[in-house]
Amino acid sequence: MSRYLSELMSPQLMAVIYLFLAFVAALYLLAVAYVCIDARRRGAPIWWLWGIIALIPFVGLLAYLVFRPTSYERDREEQELDLMLRERELAHFGSCPQCGTGIERDFVVCPMCNTQVRNVCPSCHKPLEAAWKVCPWCRTHIQ
Structure with missing residues (x-):
């Protein structure tokens, strides 16, 4: 063998x-x-x-x-940063043109510098966008 x-x-x-x-x-x-x-x-x-x-x-x-x-x-750190960024974007509608502070959707004035950032309906006093011609809440015509 x-x-x-x-x-x-x-x-x-x-x-x-x-x-x-x-x-x-x-x-x-x-x-x-x-x-x-x-x-x-x-x-x-x-x-x-x-x-x-x-x-x-x-x-x-x-x-x-x-x-x-x-x-x-x-990747987990990047996902957490992305999630925090999205939450911040959802929480803030924009930023104040004067001081840059985050402004939420229903703010009329900046809470830091008191700059007016939205128009207000003269009838119901709700915040309006600059381009709106009619208040969507009370149908008041804006001039």
């Missing part, structure tokens, strides 16, 4: 086997490096622990892929 095995294991076949084993080892090390780098980017507080878990062949990488955070930390 060993004679057949020695005949089968030619130097070329041994080189192919060694190259294959080196390729598998390189993939294994790259997978561990990927887990460490990706866990750090995703903001995992103990990213190094994921690297240690990834040292367990196949199981560590699969565990990381199942339990990793869903998005990158930078």
Whole structure:
């Protein structure tokens, strides 16, 4: 049996086997490096622990892929900033032309500098846009 095995294991076949084993080892090390780098980017507080878990062949990488955070930390920060910006835009209708303070939709004057920012209906005293010719609340014609 060993004679057949020695005949089968030619130097070329041994080189192919060694190259294959080196390729598998390189993939294994790259997978561990990927887990460490990706866990750090995703903001995992103990990213190094994921690297240690990834040292367990196949199981560590699969565990990381199942339990990793869903998005990158930078993306979450950008989403939070975008949400805060949208909330601010919805809260403020515009800004005061005099001082730049945020003005809400129903403000008639700026609360900081007392500059008039909207017209007022003479009948119902509701704020009006500058281009309106009729008050939409009481049908009073504006001049």
